[in-house]
Amino acid sequence: MKFSVIIDALPYLLGAAVTTIWVSLLGVLLGQVIGVIVCVARQSGGRAADMAGGVYVSFFRGVPLLIQLLLIYYMLPLIGIDVPPLVASIAALGLASGAYVSEIYRGALNAVPHGQSEAALALGFPGQSIWTRILLPQAFRISVPALVNELILLLKASSLISVVGVAELTRTSQTISASNYRPLEIYLAAGVIYLAINSALALFGTLVERRLQQA
Amino acid sequence: MTAVSQTATPPRATVQGDAVPMVSIRGVGKSFGTNEVLRDIDLTVNKSEVVCLIGPSGSGKSTLLRCINFLEVYDRGEIRIEGKLVGYSDETPRRRLSNRDLRSLRRNVGMVFQQFNLWPHMTALENVAEALVQVRGMDKAAAAAHARRMLDRVGLAAKADAYPARLSGGQQQRVAIARVIAMEPHLMLFDEPTSALDPELVGEVLQVMRDLAADGMTMVVVTHEMGFAANVADKVAFLDRGRIAAFGTPREVFHESTEPRVQQFLQTYHERNSF
Numbered sequence: 001m002k003f004s005v006i007i008d009a010l011p012y013l014l015g016a017a018v019t020t021i022w023v024s025l026l027g028v029l030l031g032q033v034i035g036v037i038v039c040v041a042r043q044s045g046g047r048a049a050d051m052a053g054g055v056y057v058s059f060f061r062g063v064p065l066l067i068q069l070l071l072i073y074y075m076l077p078l079i080g081i082d083v084p085p086l087v088a089s090i091a092a093l094g095l096a097s098g099a100y101v102s103e104i105y106r107g108a109l110n111a112v113p114h115g116q117s118e119a120a121l122a123l124g125f126p127g128q129s130i131w132t133r134i135l136l137p138q139a140f141r142i143s144v145p146a147l148v149n150e151l152i153l154l155l156k157a158s159s160l161i162s163v164v165g166v167a168e169l170t171r172t173s174q175t176i177s178a179s180n181y182r183p184l185e186i187y188l189a190a191g192v193i194y195l196a197i198n199s200a201l202a203l204f205g206t207l208v209e210r211r212l213q214q215a
Numbered sequence: 216m217t218a219v220s221q222t223a224t225p226p227r228a229t230v231q232g233d234a235v236p237m238v239s240i241r242g243v244g245k246s247f248g249t250n251e252v253l254r255d256i257d258l259t260v261n262k263s264e265v266v267c268l269i270g271p272s273g274s275g276k277s278t279l280l281r282c283i284n285f286l287e288v289y290d291r292g293e294i295r296i297e298g299k300l301v302g303y304s305d306e307t308p309r310r311r312l313s314n315r316d317l318r319s320l321r322r323n324v325g326m327v328f329q330q331f332n333l334w335p336h337m338t339a340l341e342n343v344a345e346a347l348v349q350v351r352g353m354d355k356a357a358a359a360a361h362a363r364r365m366l367d368r369v370g371l372a373a374k375a376d377a378y379p380a381r382l383s384g385g386q387q388q389r390v391a392i393a394r395v396i397a398m399e400p401h402l403m404l405f406d407e408p409t410s411a412l413d414p415e416l417v418g419e420v421l422q423v424m425r426d427l428a429a430d431g432m433t434m435v436v437v438t439h440e441m442g443f444a445a446n447v448a449d450k451v452a453f454l455d456r457g458r459i460a461a462f463g464t465p466r467e468v469f470h471e472s473t474e475p476r477v478q479q480f481l482q483t484y485h486e487r488n489s490f
Binding site: 113115116118119120121122123124125126127129133134137138141 | 284286314315317318319320321322324325326328330332333334335336345346349350391394395398
């Protein structure tokens with residue numbers, strides 16, 4: 001073990017960690033949007049929407065993320081869409097995450113008592129306001145722990161996008177260790193960085209939960 | 216569902232003023248599968264009247280109440296509020312209306328629930344102001360000011376910024392009442408408003424309801440509070456197995472009715488509440 005190797009590589013690793021973080025965050029944001037849309041569509045969009053949502057969820061939950069990533073990366077050019085690796089990666093993370101998030105929200109919505117929307121209905125609320133003002137805010141509160149969990153899983157899963165050549169933390173670690181022949185030190189450092197990021201996320205989740213509980 | 220008997224001449228808008236009852240229920244029936252929960256219900260509620268629905272549990276009183284604002288769908292007969300048919304298009308054969316079509320009716324009919332159903336992620340003030348913004352289209356500042364006056368009316372101005380979890384059951388129910396009266400409804404429906412409360416908190420809610428009645432609010436109240444029904448109601452309807460078994464003034468129902476089921480019900484009530 002030579003710690004000077006880690007010190008030398010640290011600027012590159014931290015730079016790559018920043019890429020990991022923002023790719024993951026974009027993936028999570030996209031996943032949130034997709035998840036909410038799919039969840040609401042399945043609950044209130046009739047049978048066709050429910051079935052389409054069901055197919056989406058079972059595909060993106062049932063196929064490994066690595067395969068999804070490669071499919072998006074190699075298949076889209078075939079139909080004439082040329083996607084940069086970064087875009088393909090964010091899309092894959094977002095689509096996969098959206099499937100899980102829609103199921104998280106579905107569970108959370110079931111936990112909101114029926115009387116909550118009934119009170120709004122009896123007051124004459126438009127359907128859209130019942131969703132945006134009453135149901136989704138409560139579902140969000142209930143699902144914060146599961147969403148933080150999902151964020152952490154996604155951040156770790158983002159190491160898979162190294163295979164399409166995005167210079168995130170895992171890919172950068174591979175590149176450095178291939179040139180200095182010090183894989184142990186470099187991967188150890190990468191592992192510690194992942195751990196630090198996820199610990200920060202978990203802490204953030206606890207703070208959000210505590211904040212929402214006061215309300 | 217069986218065919219619907221339509222009255223030949225439904226009340227028209229040409230009938231003037233007080234002649235149109237606030238609520239007119241004619242031949243209403245409802246079934247869950249083969250179980251008939253409401254049978255041939257006739258009931259009229261005039262403007263500024265307080266009508267209490269009493270009876271044993273499972274008698275259909277809550278179901279009937281929930282049919283009035285169409286939270287529950289009735290299959291047969293018709294319910295009219297201020298002459299307007301509830302839940303269906305006024306044509307033959309009638310077509311069931313969607314929640315969207317029901318909005319204009321529901322904004323004039325307030326409902327208070329047994330479980331309060333306050334929104335836990337909003338303060339008392341926000342609970343009251345929300346419908347003013349979402350349904351009446353008021354701007355936020357005006358809605359908040361109006362909501363504050365309503366909370367004051369139910370004696371909770373000091374709790375405006377408290378979340379429901381920090382309020383007692385009685386206070387929560389008073390906020391729920393403020394939320395409804397803020398919309399200036401023509402009619403208020405109460406579904407066992409004190410049944411979920413600790414006994415010592417019942418009085419404060421009943422007092423708010425008494426004040427509303429004194430102000431001329433038209434109210435239909437499903438309740439187990441016989442004292443409230445006896446003292447405040449103009450009319451009492453006793454339901455049993457989906458039918459109105461007795462109807463009249465509190466005196467007529469409580470003291471003069473010879474209907475054995477009413478007497479048995481009151482007997483049980485007295486025994487349970489004596490010690």
